[in-house]
Structure formats: C-alpha cells, structure tokens
Amino acid sequence: MARRGDPNPFEEEEVNPFSDPAVRAKVAGQPKYSGGSFYTTQSTTNSKLSPLPSEGSDFSYDRDVTVDIPLGTSKDTKKREKDLEAWEAELRRKEQELKRREEIVARSGVVIQEKNWPPFFPIIHNDIAREIPPHAQRLMYVTFASWLGMVLCLTWNLIAVTTAWIKGYEVKIWLLAMIYALAGCPGSYVLWYKPLYRAMSSESAFKFGWFFLMYLIHIGFCIFAAVAPPVVFKGKSLAGILPAVDIFQDHVLVGIFYLVGFGLFCLETLLSFWVIQQVYTYFRGSGQAAEMKREAARGAMRNGL
Numbered sequence: 001m002a003r004r005g006d007p008n009p010f011e012e013e014e015v016n017p018f019s020d021p022a023v024r025a026k027v028a029g030q031p032k033y034s035g036g037s038f039y040t041t042q043s044t045t046n047s048k049l050s051p052l053p054s055e056g057s058d059f060s061y062d063r064d065v066t067v068d069i070p071l072g073t074s075k076d077t078k079k080r081e082k083d084l085e086a087w088e089a090e091l092r093r094k095e096q097e098l099k100r101r102e103e104i105v106a107r108s109g110v111v112i113q114e115k116n117w118p119p120f121f122p123i124i125h126n127d128i129a130r131e132i133p134p135h136a137q138r139l140m141y142v143t144f145a146s147w148l149g150m151v152l153c154l155t156w157n158l159i160a161v162t163t164a165w166i167k168g169y170e171v172k173i174w175l176l177a178m179i180y181a182l183a184g185c186p187g188s189y190v191l192w193y194k195p196l197y198r199a200m201s202s203e204s205a206f207k208f209g210w211f212f213l214m215y216l217i218h219i220g221f222c223i224f225a226a227v228a229p230p231v232v233f234k235g236k237s238l239a240g241i242l243p244a245v246d247i248f249q250d251h252v253l254v255g256i257f258y259l260v261g262f263g264l265f266c267l268e269t270l271l272s273f274w275v276i277q278q279v280y281t282y283f284r285g286s287g288q289a290a291e292m293k294r295e296a297a298r299g300a301m302r303n304g305l
Contacts, residue, residue: 176237
C-alpha cells in the first residue's frame with residue numbers, strides 16, 4: 001500500500017530535452033525557418049542573420065513583359081470597311097435580283113422542278129410518291145419501268161451493233177445505232193413519259209391525248225425494232241430477229257447479242273401494250289375522256305365561227 005508522500009507510478013514525467021546544456025549548444029548552431037527566411041541561432045540571445053535570397057519558380061510569369069500585337073493602320077482599316085460595304089451591297093443586289101426572278105416565274109405559272117433521279121447523278125425530276133395521286137402511283141411506276149426498259153433496249157442495241165461493226169460490218173450501222181440511243185432515250189422521256197407524268201399529277205385531258213399519240217409511235221418502233229426488216233442497211237442497225245438469223249450463220253457471238261436484243265424489244269413491246277391499256281382504262285374511269293370530247297367540240301365550234 002502506497003504511502004501518502006510517495007510519487008504516483010502512473011504519472012508521466014515531463015522531460016525537457018533542452019534542459020541539458022549540451023543539447024542547447026548543439027541546437028543553437030542549426031538554422032531555423034521563420035516567416036519565409038532562415039536564421040541561425042548561435043547563442044541563447046537568438047541573434048537574427050540576414051535572410052537568404054528566394055529562388056524563382058519555374059512557373060512564375062513576368063507580368064511586366066509587354067506583348068507586341070501588330071495592328072493595322074488606319075488606312076488598312078478603312079480599306080477593309082470599304083471592301084465589306086461593297087460585298088454587302090453586292091449581296092443585296094443579288095438577293096433583289098433573285099427575288100425579282102422568282103416573282104416573274106411565279107406570275108408566269110412555270111414550276112421549276114429540281115432534278116433528283118438517279119440519286120448518285122441527278123439528271124431528271126421524278127417524284128411519284130409525292131406528286132402522283134395514290135390510286136395512280138402503281139400505274140406510274142410501271143410506266144417508268146417501261147421508259148427504263150426502252151433505255152435498256154437502245155443501249156443493248158448499241159452494244160450488239162458495235163460487236164457487229166468490230167467483226168467487219170459497215171460503220172454506218174453503228175452510226176445509226178448511236179443515233180437511236182442518243183435520240184431515243186431522252187426523246188422517249190420528253191415525248192411520252194413526262195406528258196403522262198404531268199397528266200397524272202394535274203389531270204389534264206390534253207396531256208393524256210398527247211401521251212396516247214406518242215406512246216403509239218413508241219409501240220410501233222418497238223415492233224419494228226424487234227423484227228428489224230431489211231429496210232435501212234439490211235436492217236442490221238437494229239438488234240431484231242431477222243438480222244440475228246442472218247448474222248448467226250457467220251458470227252455466232254454477234255448473233256447471240258442480236259438475239260438478246262430481240263428478246264428485250266419483245267418484252268418492251270408487251271409491257272407497252274399493258275401500259276397503254278391501263279392508262280386508257282384510267283383515262284376513261286376518271287372522266288377525262290368526256291372532258292376531252294367537250295374540249296374538242298368547243299374547239300370545233302370556235303373554228304367554225
């Protein structure tokens with residue numbers, strides 16, 4: 001049992017390391033940091049030394065450095081202003097000219113149609129889904145296929161005649177085949193496909209009549225090309241059945257090309273017959289036939305007066 005005057009064994013004893021004179025002498029010679037500068041205590045008097053120079057940071061920037069930015073002179077500024085004013089005046093002039101042309105076109109009733117087919121290289125305007133009534137779209141698509149078939153027939157005819165020319169036939173048949181292709185492809189589009197396209201979209205009786213006239217000529221040409229009678233240069237400028245039989249005896253390959261052309265012209269003829277029959281049925285069912293008769297009667301009366 002501890003007595004009343006004995007020390008507490010669990011009480012921590014505070015030990016001051018600087019109470020030893022040897023330690024105080026050793027620490028007195030080491031530098032100390034205070035307020036951004038170092039000083040050394042040489043004795044218990046804590047005499048301060050001169051602060052060490054601070055080292056510059058690598059990321060410091062000199063705010064006193066001036067940056068020279070080249071600026072244009074007053075003459076250059078005025079010149080730019082004049083160029084901008086001239087450019088704006090030219091844009092206003094072009095805008096007014098464009099508006100004036102649009103007004104003239106709108107007053108004249110001419111509709112400018114943007115070329116959109118084929119998509120990779122637009123050369124014609126063809127938008128059946130938007131411009132043709134839903135009940136006539138199927139017929140219009142088949143008519144468009146008929147026009148594409150005509151283009152295919154004339155293109156293959158040119159290929160077949162080219163092979164015949166290479167095998168020693170006259171160059172005149174190749175020139176005629178070239179004329180058929182260059183005139184027939186755009187001609188069929190302008191003469192009968194586009195009139196039917198406009199007739200379907202506007203329900204014009206006159207345009208229907210023009211289509212029937214031109215399409216009958218188209219059917220006649222297809223029948224003539226499929227047979228290819230020896231009328232012009234013995235008929236070899238068209239890949240029909242008669243020149244195919246004649247050429248097949250001398251050149252089998254050329255004869256095969258002509259037989260393929262004959263088959264294409266036959267398919268185009270059958271498709272054309274179906275198209276004109278369907279268009280005529282649509283024409284009669286839509287009441288355009290009666291309207292066309294009335295217009296013809298009124299025209300005859302005006303001519304008689």
